[in-house]
Amino acid sequence: MNFLSSLISGLSLGSVYxxxxxxxxxxxxxxxxxxxxHGDVIMIGAYVSFIMSMHLGxxxxxxxxxxxxxxxxxxxxxxxxxxxxxxxxxxxxxLITAIGVSYFLQNMALLIWGANPRIFxxxxxxxxxxxxxxxxxxxxxxxxxxxxxxxxxxxxxxxxVNKTKAGKAMxxxxxxxxxxxxxxxxxxxSISLTFAIGSGLAAVAGVLMCSxxxxxxxxxxxxxxxKAFTAAVFGGIGSIPGAMIGxxxxxxxxxxxxxxxxxxxADAIVFGCLIVVLLxxxxxxxxxxxxxxx
Amino acid sequence: MKKTWTKVVVVALSCMMAFVMASCGGxxxxxxxxxxxxxxGVIGPFTGGAALYGTAVKNGAELAVNEINANNPDGxxxxxxxxxxxxxxxKSVNAYNKLVxxxxxxxxxxxxxxxxTAVAAEADANRTFLLTPSGSSPDVTAGHDxxxxxxxxxxxxxxxxxxYMAANFADAKVGVIYKxxxxxSTGIYNKFNAEWEAQGxxxxxxxxxTDGVTDFSAQLNSLKNAGAxxxxxxxxxxxxxxxxxxxxxxxxAPKFFGCDGMDGILSMEGFDTSLAEGLMLLTxxxxxxxxxxxxxxxxxYQEAYGELPIQFAADSYDCxxxxxxxxxxxxxxxxxxxxxxxxxLIAQFTGDFVASGITADEMKWNANGEVEKTPKVCEIxxxxxxxx
Numbered sequence: 013m014n015f016l017s018s019l020i021s022g023l024s025l026g027s028v029y030x031x032x033x034x035x036x037x038x039x040x041x042x043x044x045x046x047x048x049x050h051g052d053v054i055m056i057g058a059y060v061s062f063i064m065s066m067h068l069g070x071x072x073x074x075x076x077x078x079x080x081x082x083x084x085x086x087x088x089x090x091x092x093x094x095x096x097x098x099x100x101x102x103x104x105x106x107l108i109t110a111i112g113v114s115y116f117l118q119n120m121a122l123l124i125w126g127a128n129p130r131i132f133x134x135x136x137x138x139x140x141x142x143x144x145x146x147x148x149x150x151x152x153x154x155x156x157x158x159x160x161x162x163x164x165x166x167x168x169x170x171x172x173v174n175k176t177k178a179g180k181a182m183x184x185x186x187x188x189x190x191x192x193x194x195x196x197x198x199x200x201x202s203i204s205l206t207f208a209i210g211s212g213l214a215a216v217a218g219v220l221m222c223s224x225x226x227x228x229x230x231x232x233x234x235x236x237x238x239k240a241f242t243a244a245v246f247g248g249i250g251s252i253p254g255a256m257i258g259x260x261x262x263x264x265x266x267x268x269x270x271x272x273x274x275x276x277x278a279d280a281i282v283f284g285c286l287i288v289v290l291l292x293x294x295x296x297x298x299x300x301x302x303x304x305x306x
Numbered sequence: 307m308k309k310t311w312t313k314v315v316v317v318a319l320s321c322m323m324a325f326v327m328a329s330c331g332g333x334x335x336x337x338x339x340x341x342x343x344x345x346x347g348v349i350g351p352f353t354g355g356a357a358l359y360g361t362a363v364k365n366g367a368e369l370a371v372n373e374i375n376a377n378n379p380d381g382x383x384x385x386x387x388x389x390x391x392x393x394x395x396x397k398s399v400n401a402y403n404k405l406v407x408x409x410x411x412x413x414x415x416x417x418x419x420x421x422x423t424a425v426a427a428e429a430d431a432n433r434t435f436l437l438t439p440s441g442s443s444p445d446v447t448a449g450h451d452x453x454x455x456x457x458x459x460x461x462x463x464x465x466x467x468x469x470y471m472a473a474n475f476a477d478a479k480v481g482v483i484y485k486x487x488x489x490x491s492t493g494i495y496n497k498f499n500a501e502w503e504a505q506g507x508x509x510x511x512x513x514x515x516t517d518g519v520t521d522f523s524a525q526l527n528s529l530k531n532a533g534a535x536x537x538x539x540x541x542x543x544x545x546x547x548x549x550x551x552x553x554x555x556x557x558x559a560p561k562f563f564g565c566d567g568m569d570g571i572l573s574m575e576g577f578d579t580s581l582a583e584g585l586m587l588l589t590x591x592x593x594x595x596x597x598x599x600x601x602x603x604x605x606x607y608q609e610a611y612g613e614l615p616i617q618f619a620a621d622s623y624d625c626x627x628x629x630x631x632x633x634x635x636x637x638x639x640x641x642x643x644x645x646x647x648x649x650x651l652i653a654q655f656t657g658d659f660v661a662s663g664i665t666a667d668e669m670k671w672n673a674n675g676e677v678e679k680t681p682k683v684c685e686i687x688x689x690x691x692x693x694x
Contacts, residue, residue: 014527017556021523066576127357129544131551131576141555152555225520226551226576227544235518270524275514276486 017149018271019264024155024224026263027162031217032240033247033255034169035210041250042186042206045103048110049090050214051237052117057083057215058222058232059125062132072135079215087211088204096200114234121230129229132222154224161220165213166256173252182206186250239266242286248299257297261285343383344633344640346371346626347410349391349401349425350417356393358570359618363417363439364388365611366619370626373606382640384630391416395424402428410434411644412633412651414625417618419443419490426453433645435652437629439621442566443489447675452648454655454675456625456665457590460490463565464497466681467538467588471563472505479510481534481560483525483549485541486514494540494565510534515545522549523556530558539564543571550581566590569617572689579689588681590665591620592691600664617665624663632659 064075139153173179184192247258350360391398398421422441485491511532513525636650666679
C-alpha cells in the first residue's frame, strides 16, 4: 500500500516537473538556449492566479486563464527584450542574461508581493480525495488532475508540433535556423510562439504545483525549475516525449528514495541518477545524436 | 560545454558578490545622544526577507523606550538608535560599529542568530553588554560572558517540549519531522530526542527535509505507518503549513506540536486556519492572552503600529525593561562608559536580578547567558491561541 501511494505521489510530482520541463525543452530545441528564468515565470503565474482569485474574487479556473495570459505575454516580452537582441552573440551571453532575468523576476516579486508566504487555495478545493483499499490508499484530486493535465498537454503538444503548419515551422527552425529562413519561415515569429506556449504552460504548472504544495513565496519556482531542467536533460533536452519521461522518472525516483532509502539522500540520489544517465547516454534518454557538420 | 559551465559559475558567483556588496544600504532610526540618557542600540533586519522580525523588534523596543521616558520624565531617560543588518552577519557587524561610534552604551540585538553570533564576538572584544531578544542559537552566547538571551535557546526549547509532552501526553507515540540543514531545527530536535530518551521513551519515527522541499508525502506516510499520534515539528511555519495541508489531504490527523518558529502560521494570507485547529506550540507570547500586562502591551502596540504584535516585539519590549531595571540596580548613571556598564550589568544578570515582563513573570539568567523562565504552551482553538 505504501508502494502504491508513493507511486502516485511520484507520478503527481513528476507530472509537475514534466510540464515545467516542456518549457525548457521546447525553448532549447528551437533556440539552443537554456531559459533559466522559466522557473520564475511559474512563480509569477502562481502569484497572478492567487491575486486574481483571492483579491478579485475570481473563479479559480478563470484565474488560471488570466495567469496563462499574463505569463504568455511575459514570456514573449522576456524573449523580445532580453534574448532576441543577443541572438547570434554566443550561448554564454544569453545564458547569463537568463540568470539575470531569473533574479530580476524574483526580486520584482519580492518588491510587489513581499516576503511573507501566501497560502495558495487549491484549484480543486472541495473535491474529495478518492479512498481505496479500505482507506489505506488516498488519492487526492490534485494528483489525479495533475497527472491527467500532463498527459493531455503532452498529446496536444505532440500533435501541434507534428501536424500543424506552425509546428512544422518550429521543427524546421530547430533543425536549421538559416535554412528555415531561406525557405520563407519567419524565425522570430516561430521563436516567439515557442516562448508563448512554454510560458503559458508554466502558468498551468505553477497553479497545479501550488494546488498540491500551497506555500507561495518569491523563490517558489527556483527549486522546481532546477529539478525540471534536470528532468529535461534526463529525458534528452529538445525532445517533447523526453521531457515527459524525464519528469515522471525524476519524480518517482525522488519520492521513492525519500520513502525507502533516506529523506536526506533523496536529492543526491536524483542528481546521481542524472550523472549516470549522462555518462551512459550523453544526449539523455530520448535525445537525438546530432552530427555537427563542418 | 564544460568550459562554458565553469565560466557560467564564475560569472554567476561574481555577479552575486557584486550584488551583495552593492546592496549595502543605510538603516534608519533616531540618534541624538543626550547628556543624561542611556544610549541603547538596536540591530535587526528592517529590510529583506527577515524584515518581519527586525521590524517587530524595533517597534517593541521603541514602544518600551517611549513608555519609560513618558512615565518618569525626571528619572533615567533612554535614547534608542536602531540599525538595519538585512539578516547579514557582515552588515550586522558594520551596524554594530556604527552604533559604537555613535555612543551606544548597551546593545539590544541582533535579532537573528547568525548576525548575533558575529556581533557577539565583536561586543565581547569591545566590552559591550549585549542582550538579544531573539537570537536563539547556543552559538550566540557560547564563550562570551557579556552576551545574554531573552528568548529560550534552541536546545532549551527541545527540552521544554519533551518535558511538556511527557507530563501531558505520557502514552503518545511521538514522531518528528525536522529540517536537517537548519541549525535551529536540528538543535531543538537533538535536545528533544535526548530528553525524550532520558524519560525512558522512544521517538517512533524521525523524518527530515531540506531547504526547498515541498512534498512531504514520504515523510508523512512513514509517520503514519509508524503509528505516530503526536507529531513534533521544530520547524518554521511556512514549511509547517505545507505539512498540515498534505497531512489533511492524506487523511492523517495526529496532534501537531511546534516551537516558537510555528508562531505566524495563523497570519499567512490564504491559509485555512481550520487546518491548524488543535495545533500546540511553545511560544513566549500571544496577542490573544488574557494576562493584563500582555493585553496592555498588545493594545499599545496595535495603536502605535496598526498591527498585532508578534513574539519578537514582546521579546524586545521585555529586553528594554530588563536592561532598564538592571541598570538602575547597578547604581551607575547614564554618563558611565560602555565597558563599565557592561561589567555592572553582567554582575546583575548573573547575580540575583530577576526581570519581569510579558514573556514571563520571572526571568533569571545563568552564567552561560541563557534565560531561565517557564515556557508557555498554547493551543490553537477557533483560529486563536489559547494558553494551556
